[in-house]
Amino acid sequence: MSPRIGGVLGTLLGLACIGFAWYLAQNEGKIYFFPCLLGPAILPYSLALVALPPNWVMRPKEIDGRIEYDTRNPSYTPFGIVLIVIGLACAGGFYAFLRYGL
Numbered sequence: 001m002s003p004r005i006g007g008v009l010g011t012l013l014g015l016a017c018i019g020f021a022w023y024l025a026q027n028e029g030k031i032y033f034f035p036c037l038l039g040p041a042i043l044p045y046s047l048a049l050v051a052l053p054p055n056w057v058m059r060p061k062e063i064d065g066r067i068e069y070d071t072r073n074p075s076y077t078p079f080g081i082v083l084i085v086i087g088l089a090c091a092g093g094f095y096a097f098l099r100y101g102l
Contacts, residue, residue, distance in 0.1 A: 003058065003069050007049025014043035018094070025098045036098060040090035045083045057083065 017039030024030050048057050057080040060067040076084070 001071055003049050003054035003071060006071055007046045010042050010046030011050060014039045014041075014046055018043070021094075021098065031095070031098050033095075036095050037091040040094045041087040044087045044090065045080065048080075048083050056080075 017035040019039075021032060021036040021039060024032055025036075045057065054060070054069055055077075057077060058069055058071075059075040059077055060069050061075075062068075074080075
């Protein structure tokens with residue numbers, strides 16, 4: 001799978017998890033931990049894969065003269081690591097907002 005397709009799928013999954021967690025918190029008063037943390041955690045990284053060149057987020061490998069991106073075991077750039085940390089911080093903030101802000 002190419003990084004851009006993975007970014008699109010990750011973005012859709014992230015938005016679906018955020019919407020699902022928001023819906024359950026508003027209508028049932030329950031906070032499910034997994035979708036609440038998964039959605040915001042993967043959204044910044046996935047959006048970066050869609051909007052930016054993939055070599056900004058993960059390091060490519062050269063195989064037989066072609067540049068390929070290993071999406072199963074990626075090697076992240078410093079910018080990719082910052083995106084992951086931002087996603088984890090957003091996940092904690094979203095959980096705190098649903099838990100104490102509503």
